[in-house]
Each structure stands twice: as structure tokens, then as C-alpha cells.
Amino acid sequence: MGTQERLLTITRHIKTDVVKKENFRERSDYKYFLPIQTRWSDNDQYGHINNSIYYHYFDTVINQYLIKHCGLEPNNNDKPIGLVVSSSANFYAPASYPSVIDAGLCISKVGKSSVTYRVGLFVKDQSLACVVGGFTHVFVDSVNRRPVHSLPNTFIKALQPILAD
Amino acid sequence: MGTQERLLTITRHIKTDVVKKENFRERSDYKYFLPIQTRWSDNDQYGHINNSIYYHYFDTVINQYLIKHCGLEPNNNDKPIGLVVSSSANFYAPASYPSVIDAGLCISKVGKSSVTYRVGLFVKDQSLACVVGGFTHVFVDSVNRRPVHSLPNTFIKALQPILAD
Amino acid sequence: MGTQERLLTITRHIKTDVVKKENFRERSDYKYFLPIQTRWSDNDQYGHINNSIYYHYFDTVINQYLIKHCGLEPNNNDKPIGLVVSSSANFYAPASYPSVIDAGLCISKVGKSSVTYRVGLFVKDQSLACVVGGFTHVFVDSVNRRPVHSLPNTFIKALQPILAD
Amino acid sequence: MGTQERLLTITRHIKTDVVKKENFRERSDYKYFLPIQTRWSDNDQYGHINNSIYYHYFDTVINQYLIKHCGLEPNNNDKPIGLVVSSSANFYAPASYPSVIDAGLCISKVGKSSVTYRVGLFVKDQSLACVVGGFTHVFVDSVNRRPVHSLPNTFIKALQPILAD
Numbered sequence: 001m002g003t004q005e006r007l008l009t010i011t012r013h014i015k016t017d018v019v020k021k022e023n024f025r026e027r028s029d030y031k032y033f034l035p036i037q038t039r040w041s042d043n044d045q046y047g048h049i050n051n052s053i054y055y056h057y058f059d060t061v062i063n064q065y066l067i068k069h070c071g072l073e074p075n076n077n078d079k080p081i082g083l084v085v086s087s088s089a090n091f092y093a094p095a096s097y098p099s100v101i102d103a104g105l106c107i108s109k110v111g112k113s114s115v116t117y118r119v120g121l122f123v124k125d126q127s128l129a130c131v132v133g134g135f136t137h138v139f140v141d142s143v144n145r146r147p148v149h150s151l152p153n154t155f156i157k158a159l160q161p162i163l164a165d
Numbered sequence: 166m167g168t169q170e171r172l173l174t175i176t177r178h179i180k181t182d183v184v185k186k187e188n189f190r191e192r193s194d195y196k197y198f199l200p201i202q203t204r205w206s207d208n209d210q211y212g213h214i215n216n217s218i219y220y221h222y223f224d225t226v227i228n229q230y231l232i233k234h235c236g237l238e239p240n241n242n243d244k245p246i247g248l249v250v251s252s253s254a255n256f257y258a259p260a261s262y263p264s265v266i267d268a269g270l271c272i273s274k275v276g277k278s279s280v281t282y283r284v285g286l287f288v289k290d291q292s293l294a295c296v297v298g299g300f301t302h303v304f305v306d307s308v309n310r311r312p313v314h315s316l317p318n319t320f321i322k323a324l325q326p327i328l329a330d
Numbered sequence: 331m332g333t334q335e336r337l338l339t340i341t342r343h344i345k346t347d348v349v350k351k352e353n354f355r356e357r358s359d360y361k362y363f364l365p366i367q368t369r370w371s372d373n374d375q376y377g378h379i380n381n382s383i384y385y386h387y388f389d390t391v392i393n394q395y396l397i398k399h400c401g402l403e404p405n406n407n408d409k410p411i412g413l414v415v416s417s418s419a420n421f422y423a424p425a426s427y428p429s430v431i432d433a434g435l436c437i438s439k440v441g442k443s444s445v446t447y448r449v450g451l452f453v454k455d456q457s458l459a460c461v462v463g464g465f466t467h468v469f470v471d472s473v474n475r476r477p478v479h480s481l482p483n484t485f486i487k488a489l490q491p492i493l494a495d
Numbered sequence: 496m497g498t499q500e501r502l503l504t505i506t507r508h509i510k511t512d513v514v515k516k517e518n519f520r521e522r523s524d525y526k527y528f529l530p531i532q533t534r535w536s537d538n539d540q541y542g543h544i545n546n547s548i549y550y551h552y553f554d555t556v557i558n559q560y561l562i563k564h565c566g567l568e569p570n571n572n573d574k575p576i577g578l579v580v581s582s583s584a585n586f587y588a589p590a591s592y593p594s595v596i597d598a599g600l601c602i603s604k605v606g607k608s609s610v611t612y613r614v615g616l617f618v619k620d621q622s623l624a625c626v627v628g629g630f631t632h633v634f635v636d637s638v639n640r641r642p643v644h645s646l647p648n649t650f651i652k653a654l655q656p657i658l659a660d
Contacts, residue, residue, distance in 0.1 A: 043540045045538045046248070059215070062370075210373045389547055414586055
């Protein structure tokens with residue numbers, strides 16, 4: 001049995017009992033998708049994508065949405081920026097280079113100055129997420145780094161279409 | 166006010182209310198330490214260490230302990246390997262390159278085939294962790310990737326000295 | 331002037347004199363392309379993609395071609411693997427997240443046991459490469475790590491279509 | 496023969512003929528050293544440090560020296576910043592996590608607005624560099640990104656002690 005096949009068996013043996021709707025593993029649980037090309041160095045010495053790398057994917061889909069759709073400007077000192085205050089992930093199945101990962105995004109909570117995102121990562125053509133996680137941004141003034149009193153209206157408006165059901 | 170000073174103010178404004186003993190932010194909460202040199206590319210465009218990078222530090226101190234003290238051999242097919250099934254982190258204060266981070270480690274739970282680690286990351290000379298997190302390994306046969314029935318005795322023995330109080 | 335605009339001016343001031351055909355900066359200099367989604371953490375604190383990251387892109391397009399088209403199997407001990415013995419790059423213009431980079435590949439030399447690749451990286455919709463570089467692989471037995479006496483025929487055959495003109 | 500031993504044999508078979516003084520592989524070829532803790536994710540699926548990662552080490556020792564000794568302030572818009580215009584490396588022997596790499600630095604050329612660095616990477620307790628490489632920085636105004644007319648005097652002064660012999 002080849003390494004790739006062996007890697008794939010882990011799903012069946014470790015995690016089948018937790019494959020439930022409430023784990024947000026369906027593509028329909030997400031509202032926005034960004035395809036991410038995996039990289040050679042994403043694979044660790046076990047031949048699959050290293051657990052830390054998935055957090056880079058979270059960052060990538062979230063900030064891409066914020067920049068393209070919400071007006072985030074990371075290098076503009078006059079605009080608020082989002083700092084991550086907590087993050088987490090569950091790893092259900094391995095993925096590996098070479099492949100493309102569809103990163104699905106939805107918003108699970110919007111606070112006064114914070115936004116909590118949920119991300120599901122899907123290997124191309126697979127229906128169940130191999131990884132589900134996310135993080136919470138607190139938006140702060142980019143100069144004094146104090147939390148904003150409220151999120152910009154344009155920002156809140158652009159988050160509406162990707163709010164979780 | 167310089168960027169570094171501004172970065173440091175975030176602690177005071179966002180997170181002072183959560184600086185409690187139960188957050189495992191003291192050096193005395195950890196049993197083993199590995200100094201990790203931060204890298205230029207660890208800083209993101211906000212001038213501080215990117216949130217995902219801290220998970221690389223978790224991986225680094227945990228596997229270093231397992232290899233040096235517990236007999237983990239990642240490339241030996243006859244030995245079990247640890248696969249991460251979940252991870253999380255809280256970010257209390259920023260850190261940045263250039264600096265050395267002391268990665269503190271302790272074991273918060275040992276199961277039949279799993280180990281849960283807690284990691285606290287301390288900027289050199291600071292007494293409170295800037296980041297606290299960790300993950301859970303399930304140990305599997307490196308070939309068929311099924312969970313082991315029990316952790317090796319030498320392994321369990323070497324985890325004892327770093328069990329959390 | 332915004333940061334992105336400022337970043338773009340570097341091309342005009344530092345490198346316009348070296349924008350020549352022989353620098354392999356045209357898309358027509360390459361035979362195979364892989365689009366690579368840039369990541370949040372690819373940008374360093376200067377707001378553009380860190381120089382080291384481009385080498386990760388080189389690795390990504392080269393090994394993806396080798397795996398998909400030449401029969402490279404990184405985890406199969408019975409097959410040769412490619413070890414990088416030298417690499418280099420010239421940086422002509424900045425690129426930044428969020429964007430997609432088209433990684434162009436061609437083969438500049440095939441030796442007895444080695445292959446030298448040239449890679450040009452193009453920001454989507456731009457005609458000139460922002461980075462041109464590459465590396466040399468020596469193919470070795472994956473177990474004893476000695477250079478192979480000759481590259482597999484299937485391998486050589488699959489490299490033909492992407493040989494540089 | 497274990498994987499680590501096999502990895503080590505590559506030196507003997509591929510590169511013994513190039514182990515010469517002029518390759519800058521001796522510790523005495525360098526003037527400044529920074530120890531860098533390798534990370535779990537530095538190892539790729541061949542169980543050794545990925546070639547791209549060494550460029551991150553170059554960046555780390557060079558910018559650390561510039562910040563600590565030359566007055567580089569990456570986030571201060573009133574000070575020049577260094578942009579990499581070319582880089583290269585030769586890989587003589589593998590290294591792997593877990594280990595500490597001593598990154599040796601010297602300056603091989605100082606121009607009107609540019610500095611060329613040579614870096615040798617040494618596994619702890621080894622006398623020959625496993626990797627030798629470096630890059631050229633062009634120093635530019637951090638706002639308009641045009642090359643400076645001359646490097647700051649304090650800067651030039653701090654480079655003197657690490658000029659190559």
C-alpha cells in the first residue's frame with residue numbers, strides 16, 4: 001500500500017464518528033470559496049500538509065475577502081486592521097501537495113469591533129471538508145492599536161452575504 | 166509613537182481582563198523550554214509575528230521533546246507517529262522579529278493513544294506568555310495509520326516529568 | 331501615493347536597464363504554467379512578497395510537473411528523488427498578496443543525473459516576469475542517496491515538451 | 496541504514512570535489528554568527544530541510560545584524576530599507592530538524608546604494624558549512640522606493656567589522 005493510500009485511511013479509523021452536520025464539513029455550510037494551490041513545502045515529513053499550514057490558508061481566504069469586498073487596506077494607516085485574538089481547527093482527514101484546496105468561508109459572529117470566521121477546507125472534488133476551523137479578528141486603529149468603537153458600515157454590509165445560516 | 170510601541174499597547178487595551186492564572190500565562194505553568202529564534206519572514210505586513218507562525222513554534226517544541234526524550238523517530242516505519250487532530254491558541258500580546266521566543270511545554274492529558282500538549286510562548290525576559298495554545302496528537306502506526314492500542318512505555322515514562330500540575 | 335503604487339515604482343528605478351530578452355522575462359520563454367494563489371503570510375513587513383517565498387513557488391511548479399507528468403513519486407523508495415544542489419533568482423519587480431502568480435517553467439539543461447530548470451513568475455495579466463530564477467536537481471536513489479546513473483526514459487521523454495528553445 | 500545516515504551520505508557522493516577553500520565553507524570565512532533553531536515544518540517530505548528554507552535563514556541573520564548593529568528600522572518611513580534584487584545558494588550537505596544552525600555572515604561587497612552578503616550555514620558542532628549563499632540588497636527610500644544616493648555613515652561603519660577578508 002502506497003503512502004498516499006495509507007494517509008487516506010486515517011479518516012476512516014480516527015474520525016468517522018464525528019462526521020456530523022454540526023461539524024460544518026459540507027460545502028453548503030460556506031458562502032465564499034477561494035482555490036489555493038498547495039505547495040511542495042506544505043507537506044511535512046509525513047508526506048501530508050502540516051497542521052500549521054492550514055492556518056495560513058485561513059488567513060489567506062479571510063483577508064482576501066476583506067480586501068476584495070470589505071475595503072480592508074492593510075497598509076493604509078487611516079483604516080482599521082484586524083488582529084487575530086484566538087484561533088482553532090479540527091483536522092478530519094489529510095490532504096497533500098500536489099492539489100488545490102477550496103477554502104470555504106462564512107461569518108459565524110459579528111460583534112461591536114470583532115468578527116468571527118469559520119473556514120472549511122476541501123480537497124478539489126471532495127464533498128467533505130478535511131479541516132474545519134477559524135479565528136476571531138478584533139479590528140483596531142492601525143496606529144494606536146485600540147479596538148474600533150464600531151465596524152465601518154461598508155464593512156458590515158459586505159459581510160452580510162457570507163453570514164452563516 | 167513608534168510601531169513597536171504601538172504594537173505593545175494592544176495588550177493593555179484588548180486583553181488585560183483575561184490575564185488570570187487559569188490562562189496558563191506564567192513561566193511556572195510549563196515544565197520544559199526551547200528557545201526559538203524568530204525569523205524575518207515570521208513578521209507579517211503588520212510588523213508582528215503572524216498568528217499562523219505560532220503553530221509552527223508549537224510543532225517545534227513538541228516534536229523536539231518527543232524526538233529528544235521520548236524516542237519518536239519520524240522516519241522510522243516501525244515506530245508510531247503523532248498526527249494532530251485539533252489545535253487552538255489565544256493571542257494575548259504581539260511579538261516580533263528580531264527576538265528569541267522561549268517555548269514552554271507541558272502535557273495536559275495523556276489518553277490511550279493520544280497526548281494533549283499545552284504550549285506557552287514567552288518573549289525573552291518577559292514573564293507573561295504572549296500566546297498560549299496547544300494541540301492533541303493521536304499516535305498511529307506509521308504504515309497503516311491506525312491509532313496504536315497504547316503508547317509505548319518509554320514514551321509514557323518520558324512524558325511524566327512534564328505533566329502539568 | 332499608496333503603498334502598492336510605491337512598490338511598483340521600484341521596477342522603473344532599479345531595473346529598467348536589465349529588461350532584455352536574454353533575461354527570460356517573456357511568457358513565451360516558458361512552456362508550462364501553474365497558477366499559484368499568493369498567501370497573506372507571503373507578504374513581509376514591507377507589504378510585498380518576501381524574496382524567499384519565490385523559491386517555494388519554484389519548488390511548487392517544478393515538483394508538480396515532475397509528479398503529474400514525469401512519474402516522480404516522492405514517497406516511493408523504489409523511485410529516484412531530486413535533491414536541489416544550487417538555486418538562484420533575480421528580482422525585477424515586487425508582487426504582493428492578494429494575487430495569483432502564474433509560474434512558468436522550462437528546462438534549460440538535462441545532464442546524466444541532473445536537470446536544470448528555469449522559472450519565470452508572472453503576476454496575473456502582466457506580460458513581464460517579476461522574478462526569474464531556477465535550480466538544479468540531482469536525481470538520487472531515495473534510499474542510499476547516490477546519484478542515479480541515468481534518468482529514467484519516461485522521465486526524459488516527459489521533459490522534452492518543456493525544453494527551452 | 497537509517498534515514499539520517501542515508502541523508503548524510505549525499506555529501507560524500509555528490510559534492511566532495513567542490514569542498515575547497517574558495518567555496519567559503521569554513522567558519523573562519525564568517526565574521527558574525529546567529530544560532531537559528533530549526534523547525535518541524537522546515538523538513539520537507541524527504542526528511543531534511545527544504546532548500547527554500549535556507550533563504551529564510553539568510554534573511555534572518557542579515558536583517559538581524561542590520562537592525563541590531565546598523566540602525567535598520569523596517570517600520571520607520573524616514574529610514575531606508577533594503578530590497579533583495581538577487582540571491583543564490585549552493586547546497587553541499589543536508590541538515591534537518593531537530594537541530595540548531597549557526598548562520599555565519601560576512602559582507603562581500605558594499606556599493607553606492609547596495610550591499611552584498613555572504614552567508615554560511617553550519618550545523619552545530621560541524622566545521623564545514625552545509626549551505627553557502629547570499630543576496631544583494633539595494634537600499635531604497637521606504638516611501639518612494641528609489642535607491643538612496645549613498646548608504647548612511649553609521650550603516651557603513653557598522654558593516655566594517657564584518658567585511659570579508
